Amino acid sequence: MKNPLDSRWGTVICGFILTAVLYYIARWIVATHTGAAS
């Protein structure tokens, strides 16, 4: 399998996928560690 980092588009697409994954993690932490929920 080709390394996505060898392609500019592969790098950018991986960046957007990682953003989506981290966004949901951040959302979960905000929901579970804020105010009375924490």
Added chain:
Amino acid sequence: MWGDPIMRWFHVLAGVMWIGLLYFFNFVNAESVKEATAAGEAGPISKYIMPRALAFFRYAAVLTWIFGAGLLSQPALTHNGVNGFVAAFTLGLLPDQGAMAPIGIGAWLGTIMMINVWGPIWQNQKKILGIKPATDEEKAKARRVAFLASRVNTLLSIPMLFFMVTGPLTQGQGIYH
């Protein structure tokens, strides 16, 4: 009163310099060097452009981090006795610190990128540019490692910038609720 805006201003100024050069290296320079090397004309790029560009790149990375750390450490961000810097770097997982999770993820990504700049990228670029003695085989390996490390930073810059613009405690945080 002026501390926050001044630090924010310099954080962004240094950040534009850093990420601007990162995108120059990845989206412009890498292909240009490949073509120039094939034409036997890459010498001036390595001799005149890269050392200067890498110096601005390295120091802009450090300054961005320092101003970012200053912004996080402000007393105004201390909540329930926990300093904002600590809350961010513990990813908002301390009790009632959840609001610091988004900027904390951004801060960690920026920190990993800054370490990447001074570690794998710069240590290997020194061999490629002849600042540190290396055999042709070592230079070839250094070129690959520096390239991949730079691409990792390009990848990480995408979520890092997302969390930098949505993470601070402003209206942008609405997307996390």
